[in-house]
Amino acid sequence: MSILAQLTDDMKAAMKAKDKATLSTVRMLKSALQNEQIKEGHDLSDEEELTILSREMKQRKDSMAEFKEAGRMDLVEPLEAEILVVAKYLPAQMSxxxxxxxxxxxxxxxxxxxxxxxxxxxxxxxxxxxxxxxxxxxxxxxxxxxx
The missing domain is CATH 1.10.10.410 (Arc Repressor Mutant, subunit A)
Known part of the structure; x- marks a missing residue:
């Protein structure tokens, strides 16, 4: 099952569970994949999907570091939740x-x-x-x- 199909299933599950945090993150990820798919003009390979998800993860980690540095803990907590959701779709990280x-x-x-x-x-x-x-x-x- 492609990551895009998995995201669609997880989006439906989050809607049913009324889990707004997960739902918004899954929607952002799905949107990023679909936008890239439109830009490329073809279905994305697994490697291309992983590249996009890795980019999304990096953006969130960079933002979190900047927010911590600025002392904006109110923005760090939602980002931590997003990072956990994005991590579910990435392969296990190497030690x-x-x-x-x-x-x-x-x-x-x-x-x-x-x-x-x-x-x-x-x-x-x-x-x-x-x-x-x-x-x-x-x-x-x-x-x-x-x-």
């Missing part, structure tokens, strides 16, 4: 140890030896971890291992 292992393997695979090879490593690495690991964590791990 820090798993990320470190895959980064080390990729560095060996491309023969990287210095920070100058950062772009080469990231280019080979990102398709392997797309949607499964936080890009910021991957970036920091690559920098640490190339140092």
């Amino acid at each position: 820090e140890a798993e990320v470190k292992q895959i980064v080390a393997d990729t560095i060996a695979e491309v023969g990287a030896t210095s920070k100058a090879d950062f772009g080469k490593v990231m280019g080979a690495l990102m398709p392997k971890v797309k949607g499964k690991a936080d890009g910021k964590l991957v970036n920091e791990t690559v920098k640490a291992l190339l140092a």
Whole structure:
């Protein structure tokens, strides 16, 4: 079942349960997927759907960090609820140890030896971890291992 179909089913369930927070988040996700589908002009592949959901998750995490920094706790709580809903549709995130292992393997695979090879490593690495690991964590791990 595609993520879009799953979102439709979950939207119906949230309506029946009168769960407004989940309903609004599911609607936003469904809308983002449908807008991208219209823009692309074809049905989205699973990978494209995951890319969009990852982007939505990143936007929410970035917003939450900014709200916390500004001391706006009234805006942080609804975002935390949204993040939990979005997380249900993403694959399980890799642990820090798993990320470190895959980064080390990729560095060996491309023969990287210095920070100058950062772009080469990231280019080979990102398709392997797309949607499964936080890009910021991957970036920091690559920098640490190339140092």
